[in-house]
Amino acid sequence: MDKRMKVLVCGGGISGLAFAIAAGQDPNISVEIYEGAPEFLPIGAGIGVWMRVWELLTKLGLADDLRAKTASPTTPDPIDALIFRKSDQPEGLEFYKLVTNGPFITFHRHDFQQTMIEHLPANCKMFYSKRLSTYVNLPDGRVYASFEDGTKVTCDLLVGADGIKSVVRESLLRQRADKHAAAGNYEAAYRSLVSNRPTWSGTMCYRALIPMEKVRADLAKGNLSLEECHIQHIGKNANLIVYPVANGTMINFAAFYHQPDKVGTVFQGPWVAHVPPEELHEAYGNYESSVQAWLKFIDAPSRWAIHTIEPLETYVADGVALVGDSAHAMVPHQGSGAGQAIEDGVFLATLLSNPAVTTRDIPKVLAVYDAIRRPFAVDVCRRSHLNGSFYTLNHPDYKHRFGSSFSGSRDQMQFLKEYGEVLKRSWEWAWTTSFNDSMEAGMVILKKMMTSSELSYGATAVL
Ligand SMILES: Cc1cc2nc3c(=O)[nH]c(=O)nc-3n(C[C@H](O)[C@H](O)[C@H](O)COP(=O)(O)OP(=O)(O)OC[C@H]3O[C@@H](n4cnc5c(N)ncnc54)[C@H](O)[C@@H]3O)c2cc1C
Numbered sequence: 001m002d003k004r005m006k007v008l009v010c011g012g013g014i015s016g017l018a019f020a021i022a023a024g025q026d027p028n029i030s031v032e033i034y035e036g037a038p039e040f041l042p043i044g045a046g047i048g049v050w051m052r053v054w055e056l057l058t059k060l061g062l063a064d065d066l067r068a069k070t071a072s073p074t075t076p077d078p079i080d081a082l083i084f085r086k087s088d089q090p091e092g093l094e095f096y097k098l099v100t101n102g103p104f105i106t107f108h109r110h111d112f113q114q115t116m117i118e119h120l121p122a123n124c125k126m127f128y129s130k131r132l133s134t135y136v137n138l139p140d141g142r143v144y145a146s147f148e149d150g151t152k153v154t155c156d157l158l159v160g161a162d163g164i165k166s167v168v169r170e171s172l173l174r175q176r177a178d179k180h181a182a183a184g185n186y187e188a189a190y191r192s193l194v195s196n197r198p199t200w201s202g203t204m205c206y207r208a209l210i211p212m213e214k215v216r217a218d219l220a221k222g223n224l225s226l227e228e229c230h231i232q233h234i235g236k237n238a239n240l241i242v243y244p245v246a247n248g249t250m251i252n253f254a255a256f257y258h259q260p261d262k263v264g265t266v267f268q269g270p271w272v273a274h275v276p277p278e279e280l281h282e283a284y285g286n287y288e289s290s291v292q293a294w295l296k297f298i299d300a301p302s303r304w305a306i307h308t309i310e311p312l313e314t315y316v317a318d319g320v321a322l323v324g325d326s327a328h329a330m331v332p333h334q335g336s337g338a339g340q341a342i343e344d345g346v347f348l349a350t351l352l353s354n355p356a357v358t359t360r361d362i363p364k365v366l367a368v369y370d371a372i373r374r375p376f377a378v379d380v381c382r383r384s385h386l387n388g389s390f391y392t393l394n395h396p397d398y399k400h401r402f403g404s405s406f407s408g409s410r411d412q413m414q415f416l417k418e419y420g421e422v423l424k425r426s427w428e429w430a431w432t433t434s435f436n437d438s439m440e441a442g443m444v445i446l447k448k449m450m451t452s453s454e455l456s457y458g459a460t461a462v463l
Contacts, residue, residue: 015324
């Protein structure tokens with residue numbers, strides 16, 4: 001069997017690029033990325049990664065170039081990463097300092113993505129304006145992909161890195177539903193089809209980038225504060241964060257507005273739209289003056305209706321793997337969607353690069369990928385959702401505690417401190433655990449599977 005393999009990556013976003021950079025380091029793997037967009041424009045907002053992901057980017061050789069594009073320190077020393085304020089009242093209350101191992105390292109998204117593109121190894125080719133329409137499996141085990149412009153590509157493995165509206169996921173789940181139906185399992189077939197649909201989280205995110213020179217005077221006067229770290233303003237149904245990006249030349253502004261009664265409903269209108277600032281002001285009407293001071297810089301925010309993917313029954317099928325948002329688009333309240341996308345890509349690429357793996361072993365690689373990455377990513381989705389419920393004071397165990405006004409009494413401050421601790425516990429995996437542990441486990445399991453005729457690992461089997 002051939003050690004050389006050809007991998008088609010559908011989508012040149014963060015997950016597709018992470019896979020390509022890692023896989024392309026193996027001269028036996030040729031990677032072709034097919035990106036639907038004609039180019040990546042220098043637009044977009046901020047993005048940040050925690051130490052767990054920074055370690056991975058360092059291993060991939062990106063650290064020096066990325067360091068040149070951030071004002072954040074990049075060492076794993078303990079740091080005040082976030083300050084939490086209860087801000088839905090005239091006088092806000094600072095109640096918790098989140099100390100983490102290493103900071104949330106923040107970038108302009110375009111800088112981050114461009115750096116990844118610059119690090120693509122020579123055996124990775126990237127093609128733009130190539131939008132996948134569907135794929136089929138060939139009898140010899142390879143995959144045949146068709147693009148909207150008529151291009152056809154045959155590959156040993158198709159990596160679906162095409163984001164929340166993934167065409168690869170749609171085809172994979174449809175084929176899976178057909179198999180369930182053929183076996184008479186109509187309920188499972190229905191579940192497969194339904195799980196393809198992104199769900200509206202009930203949350204809007206209003207995003208903007210503010211040039212630093214616009215706010216410098218207010219920062220100097222003390223009307224605004226960055227306090228050398230990021231501030232998370234929380235309150236009933238709305239939370240806001242600002243942090244520097246683009247090497248400190250811009251402020252990333254992200255204000256969330258959550259409507260609990262809209263969770264799971266169909267969002268009417270485009271998912272991303274520029275809206276008048278009044279819509280944002282309305283959501284934050286009763287917030288403290290430091291929040292109002294930020295709002296006055298926002299002229300035409302872009303409003304994102306945040307959608308998610310419910311946990312899927314699998315991330316893999318014959319010759320196909322889903323990575324990143326196509327597998328697990330989540331609410332962004334742990335700053336970890338892109339981090340998980342990078343982990344998916346590197347995990348899958350590292351398994352494929354095992355010197356013993358040939359094209360015949362791809363089903364085993366996919367089974368290990370699914371067995372380890374899927375439960376991990378599903379857990380991160382759950383924790384992100386949990387953080388959102390903490391920020392918007394909607395967590396069922398705590399929301400009754402926010403019924404009365406908060407004057408900052410000793411009891412209230414004690415409660416808020418404990419609240420901060422609970423929040424930290426749901427999040428600390430991001431700066432206290434290492435990707436290496438699950439990677440090593442994956443390698444051990446793959447090795448065992450390679451010496452066995454069994455295809456599946458544990459409860460996970462490739463269809
Ligand atoms: C408000 C907000 C803030 C966030 N902040 C953070 C953060 O601070 N840290 C973090 O880790 N994560 C963050 N995230 C999440 C993060 O943005 C995503 O998880 C990440 O971008 C997913 O990367 P991806 O490559 O899987 O998908 P995408 O970035 O969506 O890339 C998919 C690519 O596939 C292409 N494509 C789509 N369809 C096709 C097709 N049919 N054929 C070919 N190409 C196709 C698209 O053009 C695109 O380039 C945030 C998300 C939001 C909404």
